[in-house]
Amino acid sequence: AQKITQTQPGMFVQEKEAVTLDCTYDTSDPSYGLFWYKQPSSGEMIFLIYQGSYDQQNATEGRYSLNFQKARKSANLVISASQLGDSAMYFCAMRELGTGNQFYFGTGTSLTVIP
Amino acid sequence: DAEITQSPRHKITETGRQVTLACHQTWNHNNMFWYRQDLGHGLRLIHYSYGVQDTNKGEVSDGYSVSRSNTEDLPLTLESAASSQTSVYFCASSRSASSYNEQFFGPGTRLTVL
Numbered sequence: 001a002q003k004i005t006q007t008q009p010g011m012f013v014q015e016k017e018a019v020t021l022d023c024t025y026d027t028s029d030p031s032y033g034l035f036w037y038k039q040p041s042s043g044e045m046i047f048l049i050y051q052g053s054y055d056q057q058n059a060t061e062g063r064y065s066l067n068f069q070k071a072r073k074s075a076n077l078v079i080s081a082s083q084l085g086d087s088a089m090y091f092c093a094m095r096e097l098g099t100g101n102q103f104y105f106g107t108g109t110s111l112t113v114i115p
Numbered sequence: 116d117a118e119i120t121q122s123p124r125h126k127i128t129e130t131g132r133q134v135t136l137a138c139h140q141t142w143n144h145n146n147m148f149w150y151r152q153d154l155g156h157g158l159r160l161i162h163y164s165y166g167v168q169d170t171n172k173g174e175v176s177d178g179y180s181v182s183r184s185n186t187e188d189l190p191l192t193l194e195s196a197a198s199s200q201t202s203v204y205f206c207a208s209s210r211s212a213s214s215y216n217e218q219f220f221g222p223g224t225r226l227t228v229l
Contacts, residue, residue, distance in 0.1 A: 035217055045205065045220035091157060095216075102173070103148065103207075103218055107157040 002026065004092050006106035013082045014114050020067070021077040021109045023092030031097040034075040036066065039089040039108070048090075051075055082113045117142040121206050121221040129229055134193040136224050138206030146209045147189040148218065149173075149181060151202040158205065164189055196228045 005024045013019035025034065036048040051059045051066045059066040067076040079086055092106040119140040128134050140147065145166045150158040160173030162181040170181050178200060180192045193200055203225050207218040 033216075037220075043203070043223050045207075047217045047219070050217055093218075102160060102163065105150075105158040107155060 002106075003104035004094055004106035006092055006109050008109045009107075010110045010112070012112050012114055013079075013086075015084060016081055018078060018080045019082055019111065021079070021090050021092075021111065023075045023077065023106060025073050025075060025092075025094050027073075027094065027096055029096040029098040033095045034066070034068070035093040035095070035103075036064070036075075036077045037091045037093060038086075039091065040085075041088070045091075049077070079111075084113050084115060087111060087113045119206060119208055119219055119221040121204075121224050123224060124222065125225045125227075127227045127229065128196050130196060130198060132196050134196050134226065136191045136193075136204055136206075136226070138189045138191065138221060139187055140206075140208040140219070140221075141187065142208060142210075142219065143186055144208035144210055144219075145186065146211075146216075147183070148207045148209075149179070149189065149191045150205045150207065151175065151200075152205060152223075153202050161191065161204075162189075193226075196226075198228050200226065201228045202226060 032053045034051045038046045049059050049061045049064045051068045058068050063080045065078045089108045089110050091108045094104050122137045148163040149161040152158050159175045161179050164170050164183040203223050205223050206221040209218045210216040
């Protein structure tokens with residue numbers, strides 16, 4: 001079974017609107033971390049936001065927030081007030097404490113912000 | 116500032132040749148990782164290391180090897196390059212063995228095997 005599933009290959013959003021990128025995960029480890037990375041067309045991987053499995057509050061970093069629903073095993077990324085520079089690939093990833101700290105990545109979602 | 120670098124950034128080679136991709140980090144991180152990125156597959160783990168002299172196979176390790184002789188470097192070697200190994204390769208590092216430590220990525224190496 002896939003550890004990380006991103007079901008939206010491509011998404012479009014109007015500039016200044018909010019957008020939600022979906023991510024579901026599969027683990028039986030009680031201790032894990034969830035991460036989102038952005039990959040612009042230039043190719044580098046940029047860390048955006050982290051959510052720990054024991055965190056009570058949803059993580060926020062500026063315009064990025066993580067909608068963490070533990071029972072549903074989902075960790076959706078919400079980008080508020082989209083900007084043209086947000087156009088990029090977005091990857092969800094998980095790190096489990098119990099499996100040697102490997103990172104598991106989803107296949108990514110391509111976001112295009114329309115002016 | 117601490118960083119992670121990869122060299123070369125672009126490489127074209129021929130089938131059957133041995134190729135080594137370099138990765139160097141100055142964060143003094145114990146954990147280092149190599150991924151390949153292909154369209155439709157996201158990032159797939161090739162090899163990883165939790166410290167000097169430690170190496171482990173990832174999901175797609177066939178045809179690749181790594182060695183860790185110091186903390187800063189984890190070179191990736193393609194023993195006999197194949198066209199199926201044409202890809203973008205990313206090196207990453209992270210701090211201690213905790214689930215909350217994010218990975219820091221290098222800029223990537225685009226490898227073409229002809």
